[in-house]
Amino acid sequence: MIAQICEESKCTGCLACMNLCPCGAITCQEREDGNVIPQIDPEKCIECHRCVQGCPENHVKEKHEPRQCYATWQKDRKERKYSASGGIAFGFYKRWIQNAGIVYGAAFNEKGILTQQKAETLEEARKFRGSKYVQSYNGFSYSEIGKELKKGKKVLFIGTPCQIAGLKAYLGKASDALVTIDLICHGTPPMSYLEEYIKEIAGAEKVDRVSFRGEKDYHMVFYSQDRVVYSQRFRKDLYYTAYLQGIIHRENCYKCEYADKRRISDLTIGDFWGIDRKSLKVPYKGKISVVLVNSEKGRKFWDLVKDEFIYEERSLEEAVKGNVPLQRPAALPKDRMKFIEVYKEKGFMSAVKTPGVQKAIEEAKVKDNLFYRILGKIKRRFR
Ligand SMILES: Cc1cc2nc3c(=O)[nH]c(=O)nc-3n(C[C@H](O)[C@H](O)[C@H](O)COP(=O)(O)OP(=O)(O)OC[C@H]3O[C@@H](n4cnc5c(N)ncnc54)[C@H](O)[C@@H]3O)c2cc1C
Incomplete structure (x- = not known):
């Protein structure tokens, strides 16, 4: 056995x-x-x-040093608005679908569970926009993709690096018709935490979609059939703050082997945090994404899609410097064990309210008060 x-x-x-x-x-x-x-x-x-x-x-992970690093954002302002960062994922989906391909991404299903799903039209792909700070259930998406590839379909899969690793491991040998894109990821909490939190906050309301970034950026928003049933700024929301404090990730995220500047996918997308905006050739105040081109297939894909975006080449070091998951996994907070102990006995709401965890959450909220936000703005202006 x-x-x-x-x-x-x-x-x-x-x-x-x-x-x-x-x-x-x-x-x-x-x-x-x-x-x-x-x-x-x-x-x-x-x-x-x-x-x-x-x-x-x-198995030993097969990772590649990125060949190019771009700072970029989508040209279409309206589409950018609904995305977490520069709207790159949607630009990729758009071009791939226009080129007769099918695409995969994470969206909430009819039961309100985040799952990897297929989209064949641009309209369907809209549901993938925005980062969801919870683990997306893969289900049997890998075997479905295997069948699509056998039928001769061209497939684009965007997900966390561990999802890409799973897909590649399932398929065994590389297929020219498959392009993989991983997100820079600092961790995903189990879906059960979010489910319990939604029940607590929304009560009898049937929440079928949650947004963290995008349409209302850095807000936790619960929807029931596109009606807002709850909306709270990130630092005022318990789940969001606990997530950003790194307390509620899935266990293995703290030892993530993919949190590295060497990547396992054809391309990598994320936020270009810490970019020197003053040196941008095209002045821009909005959200900027980073795109890392990691393979020859990735380069060909980038050539196919790049007209969707404003972009300029930057150094890899600049992207790595501002982004912890390109350097190492999330640190294990000292109150993590307390959280897990209480969770096992009493569930999510009690666990995030334990004194140690609460202290970390309160400290994070202090950093977000008006004084610190203004100070941050002043610092950024004179940087
Ligand atoms: C859990 C998580 C943690 C992240 N952490 C970081 C980080 O530390 N640093 C950083 O630079 N960027 C991080 N990102 C990536 C960043 O938030 C944006 O998703 C990325 O820059 C793409 O933005 P976009 O505007 O191009 O696309 P968007 O329109 O925002 O599209 C997001 C894409 O991500 C996919 N996606 C969303 N949520 C999930 C999920 N839970 N699991 C799998 N796929 C998902 C969607 O299917 C879509 O393809 C994280 C994303 C997630 C989901």
């Missing part, structure tokens, strides 16, 4: 194993700390070991 697919503390929940299993013996189980971990049903398992061999966490 197979005792373990991979070391549990390394499991990213990518579910390559579940997609690879030929007899449906692997299902997702929620651990008492809220993390979803794949489990093997010994009754169904035929001990083919595909799950163990195919798990990306059992």
